[in-house]
Amino acid sequence: MKNYTSINDIDNINSWIEEAKKIKANPLANKGLGKDKTLGLLFFNSSLRTRLSTQKAALNLGMNPIVMNVSGDAWGIEFGDGTVMNGNTAEHIKEAAAVVSQYCDIIAVRAFPSLTDKEKDESEHVLKSFVKFASVPIVSMESATGHPLQGLTDAITISENTTKKKPRVVLSWAPHIKTLPHAVGNSFVEAMQKMDVDFVITNPEGYNLSPEITKNTPIFHNQSAAFRNADFVYTKNWSSYDDYGKILKVDKDWMITKDKIGDAKFMHCLPVRRNVVVEDAVLNSDSSLVIEQANNRTFAAQLVLKKILESL
Amino acid sequence: MKNYTSINDIDNINSWIEEAKKIKANPLANKGLGKDKTLGLLFFNSSLRTRLSTQKAALNLGMNPIVMNVSGDAWGIEFGDGTVMNGNTAEHIKEAAAVVSQYCDIIAVRAFPSLTDKEKDESEHVLKSFVKFASVPIVSMESATGHPLQGLTDAITISENTTKKKPRVVLSWAPHIKTLPHAVGNSFVEAMQKMDVDFVITNPEGYNLSPEITKNTPIFHNQSAAFRNADFVYTKNWSSYDDYGKILKVDKDWMITKDKIGDAKFMHCLPVRRNVVVEDAVLNSDSSLVIEQANNRTFAAQLVLKKILESL
Amino acid sequence: MKNYTSINDIDNINSWIEEAKKIKANPLANKGLGKDKTLGLLFFNSSLRTRLSTQKAALNLGMNPIVMNVSGDAWGIEFGDGTVMNGNTAEHIKEAAAVVSQYCDIIAVRAFPSLTDKEKDESEHVLKSFVKFASVPIVSMESATGHPLQGLTDAITISENTTKKKPRVVLSWAPHIKTLPHAVGNSFVEAMQKMDVDFVITNPEGYNLSPEITKNTPIFHNQSAAFRNADFVYTKNWSSYDDYGKILKVDKDWMITKDKIGDAKFMHCLPVRRNVVVEDAVLNSDSSLVIEQANNRTFAAQLVLKKILESL
Numbered sequence: 001m002k003n004y005t006s007i008n009d010i011d012n013i014n015s016w017i018e019e020a021k022k023i024k025a026n027p028l029a030n031k032g033l034g035k036d037k038t039l040g041l042l043f044f045n046s047s048l049r050t051r052l053s054t055q056k057a058a059l060n061l062g063m064n065p066i067v068m069n070v071s072g073d074a075w076g077i078e079f080g081d082g083t084v085m086n087g088n089t090a091e092h093i094k095e096a097a098a099v100v101s102q103y104c105d106i107i108a109v110r111a112f113p114s115l116t117d118k119e120k121d122e123s124e125h126v127l128k129s130f131v132k133f134a135s136v137p138i139v140s141m142e143s144a145t146g147h148p149l150q151g152l153t154d155a156i157t158i159s160e161n162t163t164k165k166k167p168r169v170v171l172s173w174a175p176h177i178k179t180l181p182h183a184v185g186n187s188f189v190e191a192m193q194k195m196d197v198d199f200v201i202t203n204p205e206g207y208n209l210s211p212e213i214t215k216n217t218p219i220f221h222n223q224s225a226a227f228r229n230a231d232f233v234y235t236k237n238w239s240s241y242d243d244y245g246k247i248l249k250v251d252k253d254w255m256i257t258k259d260k261i262g263d264a265k266f267m268h269c270l271p272v273r274r275n276v277v278v279e280d281a282v283l284n285s286d287s288s289l290v291i292e293q294a295n296n297r298t299f300a301a302q303l304v305l306k307k308i309l310e311s312l
Numbered sequence: 313m314k315n316y317t318s319i320n321d322i323d324n325i326n327s328w329i330e331e332a333k334k335i336k337a338n339p340l341a342n343k344g345l346g347k348d349k350t351l352g353l354l355f356f357n358s359s360l361r362t363r364l365s366t367q368k369a370a371l372n373l374g375m376n377p378i379v380m381n382v383s384g385d386a387w388g389i390e391f392g393d394g395t396v397m398n399g400n401t402a403e404h405i406k407e408a409a410a411v412v413s414q415y416c417d418i419i420a421v422r423a424f425p426s427l428t429d430k431e432k433d434e435s436e437h438v439l440k441s442f443v444k445f446a447s448v449p450i451v452s453m454e455s456a457t458g459h460p461l462q463g464l465t466d467a468i469t470i471s472e473n474t475t476k477k478k479p480r481v482v483l484s485w486a487p488h489i490k491t492l493p494h495a496v497g498n499s500f501v502e503a504m505q506k507m508d509v510d511f512v513i514t515n516p517e518g519y520n521l522s523p524e525i526t527k528n529t530p531i532f533h534n535q536s537a538a539f540r541n542a543d544f545v546y547t548k549n550w551s552s553y554d555d556y557g558k559i560l561k562v563d564k565d566w567m568i569t570k571d572k573i574g575d576a577k578f579m580h581c582l583p584v585r586r587n588v589v590v591e592d593a594v595l596n597s598d599s600s601l602v603i604e605q606a607n608n609r610t611f612a613a614q615l616v617l618k619k620i621l622e623s624l
Numbered sequence: 625m626k627n628y629t630s631i632n633d634i635d636n637i638n639s640w641i642e643e644a645k646k647i648k649a650n651p652l653a654n655k656g657l658g659k660d661k662t663l664g665l666l667f668f669n670s671s672l673r674t675r676l677s678t679q680k681a682a683l684n685l686g687m688n689p690i691v692m693n694v695s696g697d698a699w700g701i702e703f704g705d706g707t708v709m710n711g712n713t714a715e716h717i718k719e720a721a722a723v724v725s726q727y728c729d730i731i732a733v734r735a736f737p738s739l740t741d742k743e744k745d746e747s748e749h750v751l752k753s754f755v756k757f758a759s760v761p762i763v764s765m766e767s768a769t770g771h772p773l774q775g776l777t778d779a780i781t782i783s784e785n786t787t788k789k790k791p792r793v794v795l796s797w798a799p800h801i802k803t804l805p806h807a808v809g810n811s812f813v814e815a816m817q818k819m820d821v822d823f824v825i826t827n828p829e830g831y832n833l834s835p836e837i838t839k840n841t842p843i844f845h846n847q848s849a850a851f852r853n854a855d856f857v858y859t860k861n862w863s864s865y866d867d868y869g870k871i872l873k874v875d876k877d878w879m880i881t882k883d884k885i886g887d888a889k890f891m892h893c894l895p896v897r898r899n900v901v902v903e904d905a906v907l908n909s910d911s912s913l914v915i916e917q918a919n920n921r922t923f924a925a926q927l928v929l930k931k932i933l934e935s936l
Contacts, residue, residue, distance in 0.1 A: 028348055031348075036652055036655075038680060038683065040676065043385075046386050046387060047385065047386065048380070048385070048386035048387060048403070048408065048411065049411055051380065051385065051386070052378060052380070052411075052415040052416070053414070053415055055378050055415075056350060056378075056415040059348075059350065059376050060348075064683050066676060066679050068672070068675065068676070069384070069385065072384065072693070072696065073667075073670060073671065073675065073693065074670050074671060074672035074675070075670060075672060075895050078898070082899070083898065083899065084899040084900060085899060085900050086801050086897065086900050090802075090897060091672070091894065091895030091896070092898050094898075094907070094908075095894050095895065095896065095907075095918075096672065096895075098915045098918070099672065099673055099676075099894060099915065100672075100676065102677070102915065102918050102919040102921075102922065103676040103679075103680040103922060104676070177398050270403065270407055270411060271387050271402045271403030271407065271408075272404075272407065273397035273398065273402060274390070274395065274396075274397050274404050274406075275394070275395065275396040275397060276396060276398050280394060283406070283407075284406075290407065291407070291410045291411065291414065294407075294410070294411040294414050297414075298414065298415060340660055343660075355697075358699060359697065359698065360698035360699060360715070360723065360724075361723055363692065363697065363698070364664065364690060364692070364723075364724065364728070365726070365727055367727075368690075368727040371662065371688050372660075381696070381697065384696065489710050582719055582723060583699050583714045583715030583719065583720075584715070584716075584719065585709035585710065585714060586707065586708075586709050586716050586718075587706070587708040587709060588708060588709050588710050595718070595719075596718075602719065603719070603722045603723065603726065606719075606722070606723040606726050607726040609726075610727060
């Protein structure tokens with residue numbers, strides 16, 4: 001595998017899940033694989049789980065992680081082609097990506113969308129520029145339109161926790177006060193579409209994700225209908241896709257409660273705003289898988305890094 | 313030992329000091345102990361000595377340190393119970409602490425007090441929330457009311473440098489232009505109360521530390537009387553405890569000078585404002601132990617980490 | 625070697641270049657040399673290449689790098705002698721340098737000039753204070769007046785890429801919208817003066833570098849005359865030295881173009897503003913050595929660290 005920038009880079013999700021479980025059972029088994037190899041972690045945005053779990057994964061493989069907060073530690077980066085750089089950006093991605101490739105055997109990048117310019121966000125200009133101009137493999141630690149390490153994590157977590165051959169999995173939109181990206185929702189949809197699950201999405205009208213992502217997945221605008229017989233309720237807020245980046249007027253009834261989801265397992269990528277997205281009673285209950293999801297972030301990242309290291 | 317959050321976690325200060333001296337004599341003797349173990353260092357506030365010495369201690373034990381500036385690198389953390397999180401905080405400590413526990417074998421935390429809300433500060437809500445919600449041991453790198461790695465360091469340094477069986481140790485308040493916490497003073501008091509020293513405190517009226525900390529330790533409001541026959545003068549500014557977090561009008565005569573302390577050894581946790589807290593002549597003299605204290609920070613941290621690693 | 629703070633610390637540039645080439649051919653050959661040794665990297669300013677390449681060099685030698693952004697992570701540092709520290713600085717360099725020396729076997733420092741106070745900048749008060757007050761070796765990662773790791777890198781890169789016994793090397797000033805330091809220019813001049821090259825400088829009137837640096841090196845105010853028969857064109861902007869730190873009115877004709885430099889190799893330390901300093905056509909061509917320079921930063925740093933480690 002060269003790069004890991006999308007759930008579509010997973011050739012066989014079931015075999016990936018099985019391999020991730022083996023890594024989880026014995027995380028240090030491949031500690032020689034990354035010896036004297038460096039992972040550069042470049043953050044254009046904040047990160048807690050991704051920052052720590054990806055470093056941990058690298059350490060488990062014997063790699064040396066080097067972390068950089070691009071904005072604070074270095075220079076403003078220019079992505080435009082042919083730009084006369086007499087503004088705020090001091091280094092072009094052509095140089096930046098090529099230069100970092102001199103020091104790192106793999107580069108992991110986090111770059112959130114603007115949520116103001118749909119076309120630019122969907123072009124994935126930051127992530128794709130790294131892929132284009134770096135000479136080493138690129139791993140997405142969440143880009144404008146996807147969070148494939150999270151999506152892989154979620155697939156692993158559902159596989160570990162299901163008691164049925166084909167569980168019913170519901171992705172539910174929930175309220176939030178900030179304008180949030182579609183990346184986690186998108187990658188979760190793509191991951192579920194690859195798995196043998198009964199998968200539906202529920203969100204208010206106006207909040208449908210991109211039809212190029214959702215494809216034939218059923219979308220319910222009635223949350224309680226969607227939750228019927230749910231085994232897993234995956235929750236996430238996102239801003240409107242159609243009215244791009246907007247928070248539409250929507251009542252707070254979409255918050256996830258214990259009453260609504262019953263015995264279904266609750267999942268969320270975190271961070272989560274308590275009593276806005278989901279009530280305390282759900283997060284504090286045994287039905288919540290959020291901490292196990294966080295734990296599995298390490299093994300998803302470790303699987304991806306392992307596959308890349310093996311093909312270097 | 314599970315956590316190290318207070319000088320009161322030291323069961324026998326003399327045996328700890330002896331063990332720290334052994335570590336200092338041979339810092340790499342236990343390099344296998346921390347193999348494949350990760351120390352997460354979470355900073356809610358600035359740090360120089362603590363940041364470097366705790367990493368160095370971890371490296372000496374073979375651990376992998378991972379550093380995070382919580383405010384800059386990640387999300388605002390909510391500590392309230394039952395809060396509807398529709399404000400500036402994006403992640404609850406319940407999740408944050410449990411999540412970081414998935415990646416780190418030990419978590420070290422620095423979180424300063426507000427110095428505006430005495431009750432909240434004394435509740436140690438940040439540190440205690442980590443203890444409560446993390447599933448791994450917690451080490452304080454300075455909390456609202458204590459700096460136990462510093463207090464242990466200071467005990468080691470006094471033990472190394474005393475020429476008497478029972479030296480006279482004076483903790484002296486000194487002037488400062490900023491509102492400073494009581495943490496270092498508190499932990500020093502608690503450490504001295506456990507040692508076989510002749511210990512007194514001197515500070516202006518209105519600047520007494522919490523009586524629950526000072527207990528029966530004599531407090532002099534006359535600095536020169538306190539300094540008589542002193543072997544060690546430990547200096548630190550703190551804001552008023554009674555008039556909580558206030559800087560009271562006090563003349564500059566409390567600055568430490570060579571004239572005042574004579575041949576007594578001078579100690580300070582650093583950083584120190586020269587010619588405000590203490591004059592150059594003292595810091596530049598052989599009587600100053602401040603650099604040796606900084607050095608001993610490594611071995612105090614290493615002792616604490618060693619004890620925790622041994623009980624994992 | 626004790627410290628590396630200037631190109632003048634290179635005793636024999638040809639033997640250094642040869643040793644750097646050997647390191648580049650086998651970067652892990654000396655991985656035992658830095659075992660259990662710590663490199664502290666202290667940044668007072670932004671950094672990408674230096675940050676990553678110096679860490680990579682340390683890792684190649686088996687060292688543990690610890691990175692600190694001094695301004696953001698710690699306290700304001702005071703450099704004045706005898707200052708009454710009742711202002712914004714909280715820690716004196718006397719303590720800071722001595723303290724960091726307790727945790728690090730080598731300290732690398734980046735501290736840019738003010739470009740407003742020539743005398744202060746030329747005194748190199750930050751770098752020299754570290755040299756004076758630290759008890760361990762100091763490496764400059766760019767100071768007010770020099771960038772000796774870059775200068776060494778450039779010497780290596782020219783040696784690798786020349787096809788002639790004595791190539792013609794031209795250092796050319798180029799336009800920029802920001803007030804930039806003289807450090808890279810200075811160290812390049814000093815490095816070239818030590819090599820067997822035909823070296824000239826070209827810059828507009830008013831932009832001559834310090835005569836104490838340029839000495840007898842010819843300076844052309846006519847760029848095209850300087851470029852005649854050039855084998856290497858090294859480009860860098862700097863603000864005026866005579867009218868210290870000012871950007872003088874100068875037309876944009878000084879931008880480097882393919883037309884101007886023909887087949888000469890193009891060099892720049894990066895970051896570079898495209899189509900301001902140099903046009904795309906040059907950077908995108910095979911004549912550009914900028915990425916190879918970035919790569920050689922690792923081996924220059926590794927050579928310096930190796931020499932220091934060998935003499936510890």
